[in-house]
Amino acid sequence: MIFFGSRASRIKDGQINNVTCPNCENQTSMTYSIFGKYAHIYWIPAFPIGRENVVECNSCKRTFKLNELSEPIKQKFNREKEDAKTPIWYFSGIGIIAFLIALISYNSMQSDKENAIYIKEPAIGDVYSIKGSAFGYYSTMKVTEVTQDSVFTIISDYEVGKKSGVNEVDKSEYYTDQIEHLSKEQLISMYESETIYDIDRD
Known part of the structure; x- marks a missing residue:
C-alpha cells in the first residue's frame, strides 16, 4: 500500500503595520503567517502544491483569509510575501526519484558494457x-x-x-x-x- 497525502509547514511570519482592521476598525498592525503545502509519499515531501495565508488583527485577534481583507492590506501583504521562498526540501521526493532513475540508468549502461565484453x-x-x-x-x-x-x-x-x-x-x-x-x-x-x-x- 502506498501512503500519500498532503501536509503544510510554516515558511514565514511577519507584521503588517499601519492598517485598518476590517472587523474592529482600529488603526493597528496585523500578524501574518504563510504556510506552504506539499504532497508527500510515505511522508517524504514530493512537490509543493500551493500556499495558505493567515492574517490576524493584533487588536481584536480576528483572523482573516487574504480575500477578506481590503486592497491596501493586500498590497502590503503582497510586498511582504515576495521573499517567502518555497523550501528546497519540498522537492525531496522529486530529487530522490531523479537520483534513483539516474542510478538505474547508469547501472544498466554499465551492465550492458560488461555484457558486451563478456559475450566476446x-x-x-x-x-x-x-x-x-x-x-x-x-x-x-x-x-x-x-x-x-x-x-x-x-x-x-x-x-x-x-x-x-x-x-x-x-x-x-x-x-x-x-x-x-x-x-x-x-x-x-x-x-x-x-x-x-x-x-x-x-
Missing part, C-alpha cells in the same frame, strides 16, 4: 540468463568449458515466468548433465537476438 570473451563459470523461444519462459545456462572456437554449457532444468525471478533457477543442483556445444559465433548471435539477455560473472 566467455569464461568458465559465466551464467547466461536466457529467454526461451516459446511461452515466455526464462532460465539460465552456465559455461563449463571454453576452447579457442567453442563454448560448452549446461542448462538449468527449471524455468520461471519472469525475468526478475531467473536467479532462483541458478542453483548447482538444478543444472542438467547434458552439455550443449556452441560456437562463439552462435553465442554472440544469441546475445544479439536477446536470447541471452544478461551475463553474471563472479
Whole structure:
C-alpha cells in the first residue's frame, strides 16, 4: 500500500503595520503567517502544491483569509510575501526519484558494457540468463568449458515466468548433465537476438 497525502509547514511570519482592521476598525498592525503545502509519499515531501495565508488583527485577534481583507492590506501583504521562498526540501521526493532513475540508468549502461565484453570473451563459470523461444519462459545456462572456437554449457532444468525471478533457477543442483556445444559465433548471435539477455560473472 502506498501512503500519500498532503501536509503544510510554516515558511514565514511577519507584521503588517499601519492598517485598518476590517472587523474592529482600529488603526493597528496585523500578524501574518504563510504556510506552504506539499504532497508527500510515505511522508517524504514530493512537490509543493500551493500556499495558505493567515492574517490576524493584533487588536481584536480576528483572523482573516487574504480575500477578506481590503486592497491596501493586500498590497502590503503582497510586498511582504515576495521573499517567502518555497523550501528546497519540498522537492525531496522529486530529487530522490531523479537520483534513483539516474542510478538505474547508469547501472544498466554499465551492465550492458560488461555484457558486451563478456559475450566476446566467455569464461568458465559465466551464467547466461536466457529467454526461451516459446511461452515466455526464462532460465539460465552456465559455461563449463571454453576452447579457442567453442563454448560448452549446461542448462538449468527449471524455468520461471519472469525475468526478475531467473536467479532462483541458478542453483548447482538444478543444472542438467547434458552439455550443449556452441560456437562463439552462435553465442554472440544469441546475445544479439536477446536470447541471452544478461551475463553474471563472479
